[in-house]
Amino acid sequence: MDGDKNLRSYGLKVDANNDVVIVTGIVDTLSEKRHAEKVINSVVDDKKVEMEVSISTDGAITDDDVDMEVAEEIEIQTELEDKITAESKKGVVHLLGTVESEELRQKADKVAAKARGVTGVVNHIKVDNEADETGDPFHAQVRNDNEEE
CATH class of the missing domain: 3.30.1340.30 (Histidine-containing Protein; Chain: A;)
Structure with missing residues (x-):
């Protein structure tokens, strides 16, 4: 994730346990979360990916x-x-x-x-x-x- 210029600043954490890769962290938009999932799926071959990435804004949004x-x-x-x-x-x-x-x-x-x-x-x-x-x-x-x- 650090190699991707669009995701680098978020400091997403990637942990691999057996056949599962878990991605955690916070991004600003759904499109960034989708992009992170696409990036991780492109480098993980046969492991299941769990996206535990939250979407957060700078404040309350209605x-x-x-x-x-x-x-x-x-x-x-x-x-x-x-x-x-x-x-x-x-x-x-x-x-x-x-x-x-x-x-x-x-x-x-x-x-x-x-x-x-x-x-x-x-x-x-x-x-x-x-x-x-x-x-x-x-x-x-x-x-x-x-x-x-």
Whole structure:
């Protein structure tokens, strides 16, 4: 972890016991925690990784603060702006909206994880080709039934 410029300053501790690697410490955002897990998994072959890394902020942060932080991160990404909304409950952000591709859906998840105070992301974003143009799955099914005749 010390070799990674994004994680070096956090002083995360890595302990290995038999077939388990335990990572402990504190980071500022969920994206940093995910990055730490990715880094450790890239160097650990066949061991189980337990991420006991906490996410902490400089002070108290409310769901309204988290919503604002996520909205700011989304606004920076012009391809996501005006397509995604976020609602948080106890630091867990629920992303809602529709985007043109799976790549944008995944990008929204990563963008939200960068915001201060986010401890989890639940991605409810739909990709255009998942929805019928009427937005009504019943009508899509009726059309499919008619096609079979």
